[in-house]
Amino acid sequence: MSLTAKVLWAMGLGVILGLFINLGGFNTEGGFVNEYIVGGLFYVIGKMFITALKMLVVPLVFFSLISGVLGIGDIKKLGKVGIKSFGLYMLTTAIAIAVAIGLSTAVIPLFSSPSAQTTAAFTAKEAPALSAVFINIIPANVVEAFASGNMLQIIFFSILLGISLLMVGKKAESLAEGVEVLNEAMMKMVTIVMATAPVAVFALLAKAVSELGLDLLAQLAVYVVVLVAALLLHLFGTLMLILNFFTRLNPFILLEKIRDAQVFAFSTSSSNATIPVTLRSVTKRLGVDNSVASFTVPFGATINMDGTAIMQGVATVFIAHIYGVELGVTGYLTVILMSVLASIGTAGVPGVGLIMLSMVFVQVGLPVEGIGLILGVDRLLDMMRTAVNVTGDAVVSTVVAKSEEELDISLYQEREAGLVEVLEIDEEIEEEFAEVVHSVEAKS
Structure with missing residues (x-):
């Protein structure tokens, strides 16, 4: 059975057991079930999984970011293709999360309400001033930044270190190989932790539903609908408008020709695993020259995480609303900035978006435990997010190739x-x- 199927089964069983405990009146305070099962066993399993996610954040971001920057190659050779690709990927990610936050803040409060239990159990820290957020991006003490888990400072330092290693050149090759090996090791560690996700989903949802009942399920449905709507809006709206604006090409042709890559991305939930299929679709079907596609597609699989950014935006608004936390303008701007920067370090493997989400939650003062509320449905939504990411890679590759006159227009327009x-x-x-x-x- 695949991990997705296991998570879905665990989600269903957890919801059923949680409703049985809630509706059956077994969740009375001081009772055996509430004391030793819900507040004991389920709490311990869920807490261990959430702590494991938090454990991975700092080393994963650090090695992924450095590896991503080193993957660009020689800075002097990047030229216009590198600058255009990077700018477009960052632009689409910023628009994606801004649209997600805007849609979420408009819709979620209309169909859901803060839970009294979660609001009472959690008190948010006061949001820092916007000026302080920008000033504190630069770490005064790198060791302290790593020890305290200040992600903005860690991201800044990692990118700066990666650029510096590129400038050193051949002398840094052995160190770069070591970083790549450590990055792969972190990916394996993510796989190990995510293998325990079904058990964690069962425990977390059983505990949450037993405490909040049907109200939680109704609000979770709102989260899913808003997230899917934001993903579709970005896929068929933002990306297609960007393609048409910069190239004047028919976006429906791209959607038709990139379908194979989208299906493969949906089934694997991995941008990295989809690279060969995406490369073939972009070069053989869309007419992008291999000199451009060989850079933009792997580069996009590393830093283009529009779908993940959308999830982070919707999830942040949803969890903040559930816990009754007012983030304010500064909080939302911080989320946008964090998501754009974190997209560079979000590796294209299944489940890693949850780890990045915990980083965002910590930065804006939301409880990391809130991830447990959306964990059950995240695996299926992760498949949709990956399909959006791959489509973004194809769009940017086409736009850059057109601007560099490396796009075969006749091949693009030929349906077969x-x-x-x-x-x-x-x-x-x-x-x-x-x-x-x-x-x-x-x-x-």
């Missing part, structure tokens, strides 16, 4: 482009198969 190669292979296979059949019949 890229399918001929497959048909030719099929014909070769049929001929070989016919020869084998003929040979077998002759021997018989």
Whole structure:
């Protein structure tokens, strides 16, 4: 059974058990079930999983960011393609999270209300002034930043260190290889922690539903609807408008030709795993020259996380509303800034968005435990987010190639482009198969 299926089963069982405890009256204060099962076993399992996520944040961001910056290559050779790609990826991510926050703040308060239990259990810290947020991006003490988990400072230092290593050149190659190995090790650690997600989902949802009942499920449905709406709005609205504005090309052709990559991204929930399929779709079907696509597609899989940024925006608004926390303008601007910067370090593997979300929560003063409320539905939504990310990679690749005159317009506009190669292979296979059949019949 796949991890997605396990998480969905765990979610369903957790909700059923939570409702049974809640509606059956077993959650009375001081009772055995409430004391030792809900407040004991479920609480411990859920808390351990959330703590494991927090444990991964600092090293994952640090190594991922440095690895991502080093993956760009020689700064002097980046040229216009690198600057354009980076600018467009950051632009789409900023627009994505801004739209997500705007839609969430308009819709979520209309269909959900703060929970009295969660509001009473959590008191938010006072949000810092906007000027203080920008000033504190630069760490006065790097060791202290890592020890306290100040993510904005860690992100700033990691990017600066990565650029410095690029400037050092060949002398830093061995260190760069070491960072890459450590980054891969962190990815494996994420896989290990996420393998325990079904058990954690069961415990967290059973505890939450047993305490909040049907009210939580109704509010969770609002979160899912808003997140899906924000993802679709960005996919069919923002990205297609950007494509048409910069290239004057028909966006429906791109949506048709990138479908294979979208389906593969949806099934794997991994931008990195989809790179070969995305590269083929972008070069063979959309007409982007390989000199551009070979840079923009892997680069986008590393730093272009529009779907993840949208999830962070919607989840932040949702959890803040559930806990009755008023973030204010400064809080939302901090979320946008954090999400844009964190997208550079959000590796293209399943489940890593939750770790980045815990980083955002800590920065704006929201309880990390709130992730447990959305964890059950996140795996399925992660599949949609990855499809949005891959589409963004294709759009930016096309825009950059068009601006550099490295886009074959006739190939882009030809509906059957890229399918001929497959048909030719099929014909070769049929001929070989016919020869084998003929040979077998002759021997018989």
